[in-house]
Amino acid sequence: MREGVSQAAYFSQQPQDQVVVSGQSVTLPCVIVGYRGMVQWTKDGLALGGERDLPGWTRYSLMGDPLSGEHSLLIDSAELADDAVYECQATQAGLRSHRAKLTVLVPPTDPVVDGGPVIRVKAHTPYNLTCRASGAKPAAEITWYRDGEVMETAIYSKDGKRELAVSMLPVIPEDKDSGRTYTCRVLNPAAPAGRQTSVTINVQHPPSVTLSVQPQTVMEGAKVLFICSASANPEITGYRWSKGGVPISEANGDSLEVTVDHSYFTDPVSCEVSNSVGSTNVSTLVDVQFGPRLLSEPMPMKVDIGMDAAFTCTWTGNPPLTLAWTKQGSSVVLSNGNTLQLKAVTQEDAGTYTCKAIVPRIGVAERDVTLTVNGPPITTADATQHAVKHSKGKLECLVGSSPPPDKIVWTFGDITLSSGSSGRFSVQTVTSDHGVLSSLVLSETLAQDFQLRYNCTAWNRFGTGTALITLKEQGRILTVSPSSPTKTSPREGGQL
Ligand SMILES: *[C@@H]1O[C@H](CO)[C@@H](O)[C@H](O)[C@H]1NC(C)=O
Ligand SMILES: *[C@@H]1O[C@H](CO)[C@@H](O)[C@H](O)[C@H]1NC(C)=O
Ligand SMILES: *[C@@H]1O[C@H](CO)[C@@H](O)[C@H](O)[C@H]1NC(C)=O
Numbered sequence: 255m256r257e258g259v260s261q262a263a264y265f266s267q268q269p270q271d272q273v274v275v276s277g278q279s280v281t282l283p284c285v286i287v288g289y290r291g292m293v294q295w296t297k298d299g300l301a302l303g304g305e306r307d308l309p310g311w312t313r314y315s316l317m318g319d320p321l322s323g324e325h326s327l328l329i330d331s332a333e334l335a336d337d338a339v340y341e342c343q344a345t346q347a348g349l350r351s352h353r354a355k356l357t358v359l360v361p362p363t364d365p366v367v368d369g370g371p372v373i374r375v376k377a378h379t380p381y382n383l384t385c386r387a388s389g390a391k392p393a394a395e396i397t398w399y400r401d402g403e404v405m406e407t408a409i410y411s412k413d414g415k416r417e418l419a420v421s422m423l424p425v426i427p428e429d430k431d432s433g434r435t436y437t438c439r440v441l442n443p444a445a446p447a448g449r450q451t452s453v454t455i456n457v458q459h460p461p462s463v464t465l466s467v468q469p470q471t472v473m474e475g476a477k478v479l480f481i482c483s484a485s486a487n488p489e490i491t492g493y494r495w496s497k498g499g500v501p502i503s504e505a506n507g508d509s510l511e512v513t514v515d516h517s518y519f520t521d522p523v524s525c526e527v528s529n530s531v532g533s534t535n536v537s538t539l540v541d542v543q544f545g546p547r548l549l550s551e552p553m554p555m556k557v558d559i560g561m562d563a564a565f566t567c568t569w570t571g572n573p574p575l576t577l578a579w580t581k582q583g584s585s586v587v588l589s590n591g592n593t594l595q596l597k598a599v600t601q602e603d604a605g606t607y608t609c610k611a612i613v614p615r616i617g618v619a620e621r622d623v624t625l626t627v628n629g630p631p632i633t634t635a636d637a638t639q640h641a642v643k644h645s646k647g648k649l650e651c652l653v654g655s656s657p658p659p660d661k662i663v664w665t666f667g668d669i670t671l672s673s674g675s676s677g678r679f680s681v682q683t684v685t686s687d688h689g690v691l692s693s694l695v696l697s698e699t700l701a702q703d704f705q706l707r708y709n710c711t712a713w714n715r716f717g718t719g720t721a722l723i724t725l726k727e728q729g730r731i732l733t734v735s736p737s738s739p740t741k742t743s744p745r746e747g748g749q750l
Contacts, residue, residue: 262288263347266323269340269354274332275444276360276391281317282327284342284351291346293325298338302327332358334391360417361445362390365438370453375427376531377459383423385438385451394440396421401435425455432457432487460532461486465525467540472514473616474544480510482525484534494526516544519572545617546571552609552623556656559629559716563596563603567621571613582606582622601629601655626656630717632689633662633710637721640728647696647703651710651721654689659712662692666708699725 269282286293295302295316302308306316313331318324329336337358342351367373368384375381387394393412396419398405405423412419421438425431434455441448461484468479484490495505498521502510510523522537549568557563569575579589582605588594596603604627610620632655641647653659663672664681671694673681678700682693692710696703708723 263344263349264288265342265349265351267326268351269327269342270352271355271357273357273359273443274329274336276332276334276358278332279328279330280332280336280356282329282340282342282354282356284325284327285318286323286325286342286344286347286349289323289344289347289349291344293320293342293344295325295327296341296343299341329356332356334358334360337391358391359442359444360389360391362387362394362419362440362442362449364449365394365396365440365451367436367438367451367453370451372456373453374456374458375425377427377429377457380424380426383425383436383438383453383455385421385423385440387419387440389417390419390440390442390444391417392442393417393419394442394445395419397439397441398423399437399439402437405436427455427457429457429459429487431455456487458487458529458531461490461527461529461534463525463527463534463536465523465536465538467538471541471543474515474542475513477511477513478518478540480512480523480525480538482508482510482527482536484508484527486527486529486531488529488531490527490529492528494528495523496526497521497523514540514542516542516547516570516572518542519544541572543572543613543616545613546575546611546619548611548619548621552607552621554624554626556626556628557599559601559627560598563599563625564593565607565609565623565625566593567609567623568592569611569619571611571616573614573616575611575613578610578612580608580610582608596625599625599627601627601632603627604656628656628716631655631659631712631714631719633712633719633721635710635721635723638724638726640726641696641699641703642728643699643701643704645699647699647725649694649696649708649710649723649725651692651694651723652689653692653712653719655714655719657714657716658685659690659714662690662710662712664692664694664708664710666694666706667702 264287266287267283267285272280274280292304294304302311308314315328316325317328318326340354340356365385365387385396387396396410398408408421408423410421435452437450437452439448439450463484466481472478493506493508495502495510518540519542522539524535524537526533526535546569549570552565552567555563577590578587579594580587604625606622606624608620608622612618631653633653635651639649653662661672671679671681678697680695684691704725704727711718711720
C-alpha cells in the first residue's frame with residue numbers, strides 16, 4: 255500500500271477461481287472499500303479497459319455501484335475464449351486482487367458413430383465400432399453399451415488440442431448379432447448426464463449353402479435333380495454350376511436336372527452362390543450305379559521260357575466290383591486282384607487269359623489278353639498216320655510255339671528232307687494261326703514205307719522239338735478224310 259492516496263483502501267471481495275459451463279453467465283466479484291480511483295480488470299495480463307461497459311468486449315461488463323466500490327466483472331454466456339486468469343486492479347491504490355482462474359467447461363456434442371445409424375458388418379470379421387465426441391472440455395469420457403450392458407473392451411484415445419475423444423469397440427460379429435444395438439455415451443463435467451448415440455449392426459455373410467441330390471442313388475441314364483439351397487444377407491446375386499471344374503453355363507438357378515452317366519460318380523457337381531459379401535461353393539458326387547468300365551487294358555506279353563510275366567487290368571464300377579483272372583479253357587481263378595503274376599513261365603502257360611469284372615446286380619465285362627512264351631519248338635503229330643498202299647499218302651507234323659521254327663526236317667530211312675522233293679517224297683509247308691504245318695507227301699506209297707519211322711524235327715534258337723510217326727496201311731473204304739493232326743493238343747503230342 256502506498257501512502258497518501260487512500261490509507262484504508264482494501265478488497266472486501268475478490269475474485270476466486272471459478273468454473274462455468276459454456277453458455278452460462280458468471281460474475282467475478284471485486285469490491286474495494288475506501289477507493290475512488292480507476293479500477294480495471296486484466297485477462298491473462300491484458301487490460302480490458304477503463305470504461306464500465308468495456309467496449310470491444312461485447313459480453314463483458316462491470317456491474318454494481320462504483321460509489322459503493324463494486325467493480326465485479328460480469329461475463330455473459332461464457333465461451334471457451336473466456337477461459338483465462340482474471341485480476342481486478344485498483345491502479346491508483348496499487349491494489350491487485352487475487353488472480354482468479356476462470357475455467358470454462360464445454361459439454362460434448364452428440365457423439366458420432368462412424369457408419370451409423372445402421373452399420374453393415376461382415377460376419378466373423380473383426381470390426382472396430384468407432385465413436386467420436388468433439389468440442390468438449392475437458393475431453394469427454396466415452397462408454398460403450400451393447401443392449402444396455404457396459405462393454406469393457408473399448409479402446410479410448412483423445413487428442414488434447416482439439417478436445418477430440420475417440421473410443422473404438424472391437425467386435426467380431428456373429429450372425430446372431432444382427433440387429434443388436436450398440437450405444438455410445440459421452441460425458442464430462444459440463445454434461446454429467448451425458449449424451450448418447452445408438453447404432454444397430456446388420457451382420458452380413460456370404461451365402462450358407464447346402465447342395466442335395468434327388469434321388470441319392472440312381473442307375474446310369476436316370477435323371478437326378480440337384481437342389482442348391484442357400485440363405486444370405488444381403489440377398490443372393492447369382493448361382494453358378496460346374497461339373498468336374500467345367501462350368502455348366504446354361505444352369506443359373508437354384509436347381510439343376512441332368513441325366514447322369516458314370517462320370518457323375520467321380521466328377522463332383524458344384525453350386526456356387528454369391529452375394530455382395532462373397533460366394534460359397536459346395537460340391538457333391540452322385541451315387542450313380544454302373545457296370546464295369548475298363549480303366550486300363552491288359553497288354554499282351556511275349557516272354558522267354560523261365561521268365562516272369564504279369565498282366566494288369568483295371569476296372570471301375572459302382573457298387574464296387576469283383577475281379578477274377580482265368581485262363582481260357584479252365585475255370586480256375588488265378589487271381590482276384592488287378593494284377594495276375596506268373597512266375598517262371600513254361601510253354602504250357604502260353605495262351606489267352608481273361609480278366610473278368612463283376613458289378614453285383616449291375617453288369618459283367620471281360621477282356622482277353624495273350625501270353626506268348628518263347629521256347630523250343632513244340633512239334634506235334636499223330637503217332638500213327640494212315641495211307642492206302644499204292645496210292646498217294648501224306649504225313650503231317652505241326653510245329654507250334656514261339657519263335658517260329660527256323661527249319662523243319664523230316665528224317666526216315668536214309669532220307670533227310672526239309673523242303674522240295676526227293677524221288678517219291680516231297681515236303682509242303684503251310685503257316686497258320688496254330689503254327690507251321692509241315693506235310694511229307696508220298697506220290698505213291700510202297701510196302702516199305704509202312705516199315706519206317708518218320709522223324710519230324712524242328713529247330714529254333716531255343717532248341718529242337720521232335721515228333722515220331724509211323725505209317726499204317728489203310729483199307730480203301732476208310733479213305734474218306736485224311737486225319738487232321740492239328741487238333742492234337744501239345745500235351746498229347748509227340749514232343750520229346
Ligand atoms: C481396431 O483398432 C485396433 C486399435 O487401434 C487396431 O489394432 C485394429 O487393427 C483395428 N481393427 C480393425 C479391424 O480395423
Ligand atoms: C467350385 O469348387 C470346385 C472344386 O473346388 C471347382 O472345381 C469349381 O470350379 C468351383 N465352382 C465355381 C463356380 O467356381
Ligand atoms: C530225330 O532227328 C533228329 C535230327 O535229325 C535227331 O537229332 C534225333 O536224334 C532224331 N530222333 C530220333 C528219336 O531218332
